[in-house]
Amino acid sequence: MTPRLDLNFVRSQFPAFDEASLQGQAFFDNAGGSYACSQVINHLHRYYKETKLQPYHLHPASQKAGAQMDLAHQRLADYLNVTSEEVHLGPSTSQNTYVLANAFVNMLQVGDEIIVTNQDHEANSGVWRRLGLRGITIKEWQVDPATGQLDIDQLDVLFTSKTKLLVFPHCSNIIAHINPVAEICKKAKQAGVHTLVDGVSYVGHEMPDIDALGADIYLFSLYKVFGPHLGVMVIRSGIASILGNQSHYFNEAYKHKWFVPAGPDHAQVAASKGVIDYFEALHDHHYEYTDSTQEKAERVRSLIHAAETPLLSKVLSFVDHHPNATLLGPSSPSTRAAVIALVPKHQSPQELAQSLTEQGIICGAGHFYSVRLLEAMGIDPASGVLRLSFVHYTSEAEVDQLLTALECSL
Structure with a gap:
């Protein structure tokens, strides 16, 4: 059975969460680059x-x-x-x-x-x-x-x-x-x-x-x-x-x-x-010891997947049912990673990103070097999409902060 992710332990491994200048800022631009763990630093x-x-x-x-x-x-x-x-x-x-x-x-x-x-x-x-x-x-x-x-x-x-x-x-x-x-x-x-x-x-x-x-x-x-x-x-x-x-x-x-x-x-x-080192610390905090690297890797994969899936489901459901946004990609969390791209119907992605930024949401807007894909889907790469991405260190409170900001901005 996959244990519940200890988010306090996870976030204690990332110095960015203790950085004063980032307090209150919810990080939803992980597809552009994640926070570095303390082991790497x-x-x-x-x-x-x-x-x-x-x-x-x-x-x-x-x-x-x-x-x-x-x-x-x-x-x-x-x-x-x-x-x-x-x-x-x-x-x-x-x-x-x-x-x-x-x-x-x-x-x-x-x-x-x-x-x-x-x-x-x-x-x-x-x-x-x-x-x-x-x-x-x-x-x-x-x-x-x-x-x-x-x-x-x-x-x-x-x-x-x-x-x-x-x-x-x-x-x-x-x-x-x-x-x-x-x-x-x-x-x-x-x-x-x-x-x-x-x-x-x-x-x-x-x-x-x-x-x-x-x-x-x-x-x-x-x-x-x-x-x-x-x-x-x-x-x-x-x-x-x-x-x-x-x-x-x-x-x-x-x-x-x-x-x-x-x-x-x-x-x-x-x-x-x-x-x-970080992944092994994550394993050892949640599971009993094993000397099999592949067993550790599989356990960590399961742990991360179990943590991300309900948050992804929550964001997908909100975007997919919102009348002022078009979700790109599948609406089921079982077939996609925790990256959500959307096209707002009444404003540009850049305008929406600016509004979210003012509410403490770190996100991005543009074509993200996938110009050919956007052109194939009939989306103007010059404006692109709003992209929101998170990983296992993202909290449910931050997802709620995001959804509140989206509701105010769309």
Whole structure:
């Protein structure tokens, strides 16, 4: 049985909730970046204070710095159910995708096909579309204009013998519908197609078992998972060997450098293990001890899901039934993440966001780099949508504050 989330314990792990300047402000812009947990902040502070020097050299402080970076890779790998060598930490998901697109050029020939979607954040679409300038055929897996969702059966038509890569999101940062990743990856594998999954909008709500998903490459941003501003690339060993080293030739022996040609941010890499430290603290506070990392991860997933679902249901019900707002994406919390995008009927999203801000609601308005999706759904990207997003540290009182503000503003 999943225990009830101890919200007081959770919020005690995030210094932002003790910050005087943020008191009374309800944070509903987590899809743009979450608060950092104290474990990450403490690791970052300790690294800058004790080991801010070139890692992996002979001095003990340098050796300590390198060991902290190695441990971060291993801790993330264990939690994601992959090997340490398959975890790569780059400056951002956008930059990581750019490196990957250039790496794929080396294995593609003129006429080969890449399938992208118009549901994606542009970072997981634009770089692949540009390969069309190099003779690669770009095909688009299109959303249903009414729902913004993808139909997996369309892949049967899109896949051909020339299709080499399928690029798609775990969930959209606008409609938030959770795509059936394992099913899609299985279908792609049967067709001999590699898969790249953008998990940026999903992982703040659930750190997945990537081995179970079956994706060849899985990307997400740590700063949306309570961590430092880094992008995580999980590149399974089979596809990594095909893509090859993208860094300096003399780094061939160092797998963690293969897809980070600019070099790692040492302090942030070391601090990233604080994300897993937080999840383990969350586990140990709510559950009996187990030495199985995968059991801990599954328990934490269940704990977070159980905490977010009733709050998401409450917000969805309000927006879906309000006469002055149009909800984008499914109205059921069982098929979407805790990201709510809406279009107000009598004002612009920016005007609504300004009104909410004046009532202590931290939120955003715009296209959120999903221009193609909004265009497909008949929404002007220039005005975009109002987006509200929360995670497990959000309280019911903050949701009530949001709904009161919406009622006053719509």
